[in-house]
Amino acid sequence: MSNKSNFLDKMTNWFEKWVGPIAEFTNTNIYLTSISDAFTMQMPLIIVGSFALLLNIFICSGTGLAKYESLAWLANYGTVFSTINYACISCMALWSCVLIAYSLGKKKGLKPEFCAVLSAVCFLILTNQENIGGNLGASALFLSFFVGILSICLYGKLMSYEKIKIKMDASVPPMIASSFNSLIPVAITLLLFGLIAGVLYGTTQMYLNDIVYKVIQVPFNQVVGSQLGVSIIIILSQLLWWMGIHGHMAMNVVAKPVRQAAIAANMQAVAAGLLPTQWYTLAYVHTFTNLGGGGVVISLAIAILLFSKRSDRKDITKVSMIPLICGISEPMVFGLPIMLNPIYIIPFVLTPVICGNIGYYALVSGFLTPSYVESIPGMPMFIQQFLAYSGQWQAIVLTVLVIVIGVIIYTLFVLIDNAQAKKENQ
Structure with missing residues (x-):
């Protein structure tokens, strides 16, 4: 028992020293949390906008219901859906800027509503005036981050100087x-x-959004959204989860802007009659790395029900099954527990990394077409993947494959847990 305790203490201390500060910084920095808050508040718009595109394709396009002669009149009403998609998705950067400023202004004790309007004006000032409508989408996301933060920081600083304020009579x-x-x-x-x-x-003949997009946003998306970048995000997320910190939320500060840009790019491609190419979307996360919650814990639950000889493990797993089906893993992480459990740390990290790379190859090879519909958090598995990947049967097959691979990996460690419990009982 002492060796196990020393090993656990050493691992915990190591993670607290090297990984803990990352989570603490992302969870307490008001600028990063304002960006994260903005995307969370914007999620309903992204979901509605993506489903509007899907309905437009299935109902009003030449490949949908409108292709039938008796329903050809439906093609005249495509704008019912395309305008919703444009307002929600093609104006994504503007809404991000507004919501970042709102959240940051609230944190700084300023009037959040006015901060939101002020940042929107600043954002439009920096935009190409001849093509404002074409510069409000995903290509200007990083500019929206800078403007949303800098405009409110500058305004807040100026508001602290009483001498420049115009005083009115009582x-x-x-x-x-x-x-x-x-x-x-x-x-x-x-x-x-x-x-x-x-x-x-005047000096470069370029607008700031073009410079930010080419110099910062594209390289950042390429690095974070690469196979290696996503694998690192998965590993860090799982290590944070093992320490009892919501790893997915902590890493969202880095990962979410990349995924939002990816889903917007895929929607634009599909609207233009092209195939989507950006694989790192929320649907990818819900299918390959967070299926049944962080760590593909649904597979651990099945492995425990099949092979565990510990009644306490089985009781907790049975209670956790419905949340797991809806992608909520906290009952298992904190109730089993997986947190700070040295037996399960290896499969808890390894399973989503392996399944995530399987998903990567399935998407880049063309076996599964990348998602252009935003995945809805909390929806039951299989339904979630089927809708997010626009009804592709491959998504269901891959969901089953991920579960099976996870069960195979977790089973070995469930058997180790059985042996460990037997020793402790003796």
């Missing part, structure tokens, strides 16, 4: 007094963003 209504109070800080903020846009275009 008889003036509070709303009007507040507007004049912030007039000079707002004017300075907008003027500085105007100078940045004007000087930059």
Whole structure:
């Protein structure tokens, strides 16, 4: 028992020293959490926008119901869905900027509603005025991060200087007094963003969103969204989970912008009559790395029910099955527990890495076409994968394959757990 305890203490100390600070930084930094909050608040728009595209294809396109002569009139009403898709997906960067500023302004004690409007104006100032509608989507996501944060930081700093505020008489209504109070800080903020846009275009003949996209966003997406980058994210996420920290949420600060850009790019490709090519989407996560919760824990649950000789393990697993089917693994992680359990750390990390790489090859080889419909968190498995991958039977086959591979990997460690329990009882 002492050797096991020493081993566990050493592993825990190592993770707390090297991995813990990553989670602490991402979970406490107000700028990173504001970006994460923005994507969380925007999730309903992404889901509705992606399903609008799917309905447009199945109902109003030449390959859907409109291809039949008796239903050809449906093609005239494609804008019912395409306008929803445009407003939700093709304006993604604008809404991200607004929501980041709202969240950050709230954290800084400013008026969040006004912060949201101010950041939107700053964002539009930096955008190509001749093609505003084409520069509000995924290609401007990173610009929206910078503008949402910098505009509010600058405005908040200026608002701290009492000397530049216009003071109104006490008889003036509070709303009007507040507007004049912030007039000079707002004017300075907008003027500085105007100078940045004007000087930059005057010297380079390029708009800032184009520069940010080419210099920062594309390289970042290529690195994080690569096979190696995603594998590293999976490993770090699982290690954090093992320490009792929600690894998926902690790593979302890095991974979510890449996935949102990917799903938006896939929607644009499908709308243009092309095949989607970006494989790292939320559907990929829900199918290959977080099936039945982080660590593909649904496979561990099945392995325990089949092979475990411990009644306590089986009782907890039976209670956890319905949440696991809906992708909620906390009952197993904290109840079994998997957290800080040295027996299960290896399969808990290894299973999603192996299954994630299987998913990568299935998607890049063309066996499964990448998703262009946002996956809905909390939906029962199989239904979730079937819808997210637009009704492809391959998604169901791969879901079963992931579960089977996970059961094979976890079974060895369930047997080790049996042997360990037998020794402890003796």
